[in-house]
Amino acid sequence: MNCKNCDFPLQETHHYCANCGAKVIRERISMRKLLRDFLNDFFGWDNKYLTTLTSIVTKPDVVFINYLSGVRKKYVAPFTYLAIGTAFAMLIFNFFSEEYIAVSGAMNSSEYEVINQQLGHNITPEYVEQQRELNIKVQNFFLKYFNIITFLLAPVFAAATRFVFGKPYNYGEHLVITCYIQGTLFLSAIVFFILSIYTIPSLFMASSAVGVFFYLYAYGKLYRLTVGQLFVKFLKFLGIMLVAGLTIVLLGVLVGFLMSFFH
Template sequence: MICKNCNNTLRTDYSFCPNCGAKVIRNRITAKSLTFDFFERYFNLDNTLFKTLWHMIIKPQDVCGGYISGLRKKYLNPVSILAISLTVSGLIMFLMKKFAWEHIDFSNIGYAQTSSGASGTEKIMSKTMEYSSFVYFLYIPIIAFASFVAFNYKKYNFAEHVVSAIYTLTSFSLITAIYAIITLLINPQLYMSTAMIYIVFMIVFCIYVSYKNSENNLKSLFWRIPLFLLIVMIGYIGTSVLTVAILFLTGELSPQDFVPKN
């Protein structure tokens, strides 16, 4: 028997290839096998999504530091958890547009008001949501750079901080997904009104993970946290300006959207 992945010769009783580690597949793909493979990959006891998320809460240094040091089997890898997070974010955006949007009073969203009133706010938020995945990716290097500058006691390089940032942002997104889904279905206005609070908690979680990964002493937090916040704030403003600029360049927004109504 030949391994389909690396062409190594296998014994007929092998379940995995000793050369590349790939699972030996003998049966055709069915709906049952696809379901089993999905749950085995993400929800089994040895390598679970839930374990990764839970350990990101209680000991994130083991998840991030473990992957950086070469640990590959205990937790989900950054690419896998990023893919799951984007999928869940897509579900939330779908619920937002299909079920919650018409129940939101945009005139009561104080942090996003424009001079044109609720209609301008609604249009800006609607168009911005279309670029949500792009914005999500931009936050990764921002958090990574802030951590690299403010929390780098272990001398991780920038790419290693990117790994930690992916784990941090995706974990927070998945942990809060249940709240987002329930709130969108029950009280969409509350979801929109608490968006800024969500961002505050996200930044606090980023600081917590960066601190746990770095093992800096507590006294140094008095200058490390403000430095981290300053970099994140600059990055957040820059991302917002870039998003609006793209919307103007693509014609999604126009100056008329900001002109006050008579």
């Protein structure tokens, strides 16, 4: 008997190929086997994704230190982990696209109102309607290119954490950490989004607060920061995130304006 993958000679008692490591398959494919394999691969405790997820939530510093020091087989690769979280979020947000736009509109309405008041604009019903239509276009654009935007923003967040927390980790290592954190936060955002659909739309805003807290929690454990040190980092981090958030909002408004202009 030879291995079906690499044609290496095998004994009848072998369960794995000694050459390529592939599992020896003896039974035919059936619906029962497909279901069993799916449950074992996706929900099994030995699943790398679930192992990585639970470890990041409970011991993020251990995951980061292990992966950066060369322990790779135990965890899902950072970009793959981010891609999985992005895929889950994109699937849910697009499936509930109308609810997502409504919830995002409820969040952005207060932001627009504050900005408009600071600029001295008179808020009229017509202007409110224009803002609503603009928000719908922006959110549709965001949903359409959600995966691309996510991977474009990851280097930005990594640069922010590199600036706030600095050495001993370089930019590439901060990018790895960012991918793990963002991939986890997408699952948190999904939970808050679903809750906001059936409760209070503004509850979705809590996911942003959870995101900031989790960043501080993960980096605080990684750098072994005291409460005082963590608070200083928080103020620095908050300032950067506020600037970045405002930039993203303004870019979103600009994109929506250009889309409406060319249509």
